[in-house]
Amino acid sequence: MRPQKVLDKEIVEKLVCVFRSNGYDGASLSELAEKTGLKKASLYHRFPDGKRGMAVAVLNHLGEWAEEHVFNVLNDESILPAQRLVNSLDNIRILYNDGKDACVLRVFSLGSGLELFEEQVKNGMKHWVEAFNTYGKALGLPGEKAQKYAVQTLLEIQGSLVVTKGLNDLSIFEQTLNDIESRYLKK
Template structure:
């Protein structure tokens, strides 16, 4: 029987869903193979370093999506600051499925002891803060105040995802996004 094929993007999305639900440590190679329909040997052929390399690929894939759809939108100086913020928040809403999806950074940051994963998490969070700092500057905030608000925005997004999941109420996340917009537009 010919081995089953799966597109790279679909495979990474399935990995991401599993990692979000079970965390890095809680996800087994057998489960990763099962969600793709591939044999372990096929996974090792694609990812010779095993689960660590799969997790890296998932993080890089999501980071690329975030860069293209959120960060580039928020820093697009050809649009007014309000429009950039509104469009960026819509992409954040899409990324987290209106508050129904967990954050992969949260799933990995609480469990992974792998330096490369921790480095990717640090870089990603720093990029979120840098991008929202630039948003604050676009709204005429000082560098220091813009950075302070950017850190709070990251805390608000991540925290609201956790609280939304805990209360099984995605409206908590959606209200947080509205509040983030207000943070910048009501100055």
Template sequence: MRPQKIMDKEMLNGLSKVFKSKGYEAASLNELAQITGLKKASLYHRFPKGKQGMAAAVLLDIEKWVTQNIFDVLNGDEEGLPEVRLKKALSSIEKLYDGGSEPCIFRAFSMQSALNLFEKNINDGMTSWVNAFTSIGIALQQSPDTARELALEVIIEIQGSLIVTKCMNDTTIFKNALIKIEKKYLAT
């Protein structure tokens, strides 16, 4: 078997970049092929379901990274004090969104027909985010109701700050949101 010219991780990062910047509907096969360095036929060979298969692979790749670097940390699957785990997870969130300069992949898949295709993935993903932040809240001695309420606020703050950061072209908005989130958890 001959070696692949394009490594899978590089290919998924490229596909992700196009979907995040263009959205699912507007991402053309030409752009997806160009960013990966593959011809359309090669993309279809790797992704027989076409653009939908590419998007599903991107979602799965991001989900794996987020689970390992954020959810597992917040849920206590990793050793350490909850305060330390919170800080580590927030650092990973900053990395995931490149300091606020990268939009959330859910945004790209939550509009138009893409929502019909990926609604379950998005719903499951958001639920996992809320559950993980609820878990860290409970670990920090919050009541389950308070922890869930704060978790929902945190997800809204993360997503909202990403939008405002993009609109105002100011990554300090996102970075400050993460600092505020840390303070909210550690002040309780």
């Protein structure tokens, strides 16, 4: 068996770009193949479920990334609470390329993507809320307030990505993350 010239992780990261730009419905197999540098047959070999399998790989990849770099960092009790939030927000900046990139949960919740990936989208959003809820409780917020802050945080991050893109103004995303930090840390 010949060694793979392109590693699976690299392929998935390239697929992320296509889905972020075009959504599920707009991502053509030709464009997915072109972006990855693979022929369509090679893509099908790696993803026997076709485009849907590629989308699941993208969701899993980004979910694992967020788990490791945002949620686990946010709730790592070996780090001071304020630093955990700062580190997590810095990683959110990386995840969304300082506000330039769309959220895959959002793009997969449009068109036929929602029908196909409803459970993954819902679970992804739940993980965001749970992580920030746990963090809020660790700061000493009462349960209801911690939950409210967590949902508000998700709303603000998602909303700021849409508005940032729509107005072509990256400062909106940055200001939103600063506002989230201020709310939790009472700056």
